[in-house]
Amino acid sequence: MKKKVILVTGASAGMGKAFAEELLKDGHTVYGAARRVEKMEDIGKLGVKILAMDVTNEAEMIDGIETIIKTEGRIDVLINNAGFGSYGAIEDVPLSDARYQLEVNVFGAARLIQLVLPYMRERRTGTIINISSIGGKFAAPLGGWYHSSKFALEAMSDSLRNEVKQFGINVVVIEPGGIKSEWSGIAADNLLKVSARGAYASLANKFANMLTQTVDAKIPGPMVIVNLVRKAITSKKPKTRYHGGYMASLLLFLRKLLSDRAFDGLISSQMK
Template identity: 70%
Template sequence: MKKIILITGASAGMGKEMARHLAQDGHTVYGAARRTEKMADLKQFGVKILSMDVTNEASMISGIETIVKAEGNIDVLINNAGFGSYGAIEDVPIANARYQMEVNVFGAAHLTQLVLPYMRKQGSGTIINISSVGGKFAMGFGGWYHASKFALEALSDSLRNEVKQFGINVVVIEPGGVKSEWGSIAMDNLLKISGDTPYGPLAKKISDNVLKISEKNAEPIVIVDLVRKAIAAKQPKTRYHGGYMAGLILFMRKILPDRTFDKILLAQLK
């Protein structure tokens, strides 16, 4: 069955691939982002382009009203917009930390609030929150990014139990390593924030190794296929994971004591 789908963060990476492939599957797809010029190539696949900033309330309201006016409803919301603010907790300005939470958590939460009345009215809908394996464990220098994904996981669990009564599904997707511009931007940010502080030597080692490991990352289609499964299922799983090391990391985090997990993680990155 074809759906009306809104995807945030559709200007690059996984979001852009989701928009392209889901539109090619025959769904009516709205791709939303601030950088609309980077989505121009999606028009050839039938993706409808929306200018939207998930930190701007008026922008989100306008986007939802545009979709509902044109389509009558929204079947699927994919909260994909996000970024990684990296740096030692001591070094990251609180203003940066607030912005990280604003984009990754409050933006997704507010957009969810805006679509829920329409989903409740029609008695169906699917909200897909793109989290990360980093929503289940936290490595050094990614504290605020991990905090945002831990929060998104918790909000998703609460929301799932609240809206099940209305026929609405809530799904969390937890990518591991996936090819995108995300890693290089996050590591550039890490060195900018902590490269010249007492944390610099370790920060540089971690940056070098994360970028090296990223060569093994999976193609975005791995995550697109998980989204396809979640959309197609009448009763989807509450969580899906995929991408480089995703299954192994989640398994180790589940069974290992904290300090043992820390040692294994640091050994891979140093």
């Protein structure tokens, strides 16, 4: 297997940290980027090259890409993993928060793609992996802005794939289902902060309970998604999409099978 130069964003925790650590073990040169540099000290000691990068900060993104190019001469793989879930009723979430959700989950990824593409085009090779979610294929209540960001990332990836295939560049979407991480707890806390009082309080409390109760023995760790990333990187012709994690296959299948109202009912039935 040819060793690659890989940039992973959101490498300070969860799947991003697992991507960086495991791809390093595979022998690749791995750059881990995140705002919270102190959270990456452990993988830095293993050999991951650490970059301070807020994906809403233009200067930091440019500096990060230039650092990799000056040091390595190329970027073979970009893994757009940085992101978060801002939960709350559409009526309750301040538009400033909604804009920030899209800034991180969509525009940050888009800007990094713009920055790496000239180097990939020049070499006529490269892989861009966008970490979406099964929530990029269907939308649950109280997650409207998060789902909007993931729907947008999916659409952008489809357009991009057809634009850059002429240059030998692969674009892959990975759609995790439930994965053990701090994500569910943070999303539930944010939801309760925004919508636990007022018109949507009952729904918000039920949904927060559902989020936190799914963090149990049924939920796999991030290695499920790490292995999908490995497939995307090593395959000569990777799939356009991979999915994995708790309930991913079943929910994506049911979304295709059921009508909108039937699927709405299914989701509502899980909130008790």
